[in-house]
Amino acid sequence: MNILVCDDDKEIVEAIEIYLMPEGYQVFKAYDGIQALEILKKEEIHLLLIDVMMPRMDGIRATIKIREQFNMPIIILSAKTEDADKVVGLNVGADDYITKPFNAMELIARVKSQLRRYTRLGTMQVAEQNVYQSGGLMINDDTKQVTIDGEEVQKLTPMQYNILLFLLKNKGRVFSIEQIYENIWKEDAVNVENTVAVHIRHIREKIEINPKEPRYLKVVWGVGYKIENLPVQ
Secondary structure, three states, X not given: OEEEEEOOOHHHHHHHHHHHHHHOOEEEEEOOHHHHHHHHHHOOOOEXXXXXXXXXXXXXXXXXXXXXXXXXXXXXEEEXXXXXXXXXXXXXXXXXXXEEOOOHHHHHHHHHHHHHHHHOOOOOOOOOOOEEEEOOXXXXXXXXXXXXOXXXXXXXXXXXXXXXXXXXXXXXXXXXXXXHHHHHHOOOOOOOHHHHHHHHHHXXXXXXXXXXOOOOEEEEOOOEEEEOOOOOO
């Protein structure tokens, strides 16, 4: 598959190319939005990684123009100080964002996630009685299958599965540690903070791209945990 990387920092472009090429991707390079548009008109690009702050045409304006003609996934690259630009980017058509500095594993995981969605044939049916979903997270309780963006999550223990299923069935609702314990273990919760916290940590390690910045399994400080209620994709 072909990936276009657009950033005015040539070292970042070269680094991303080094990360992606061993995964079998062909990398095209641009250094501003105008160059990116020119390449998109000539080449079949399956995913675009684009910086926000660039000369001639920045990533936001480029994304707006690109979305007029193309529907491939777009991932915004941005510094931590550009939080407002991330939101704008998502609003004008970007699919995801990665905050600089990023590591190779996170970059590759985000790229693969977006490409899976883009290349998936048909749409996933989620109307069945025992299928629950939030964003790219889905559980089919009939088959006991957990998937993220269509890729099966491996090695969830029965307890981890039950906790995740309970929270996903009640997505958007916050449960205290005691409520989680009593619903899953079916006994009174006494000094169970560490027990639940360890299970939550292990679940995050298996379903989140970056467990330290979870997208699905969120903590509400001083209250408890919840599965974020995200639009089904």
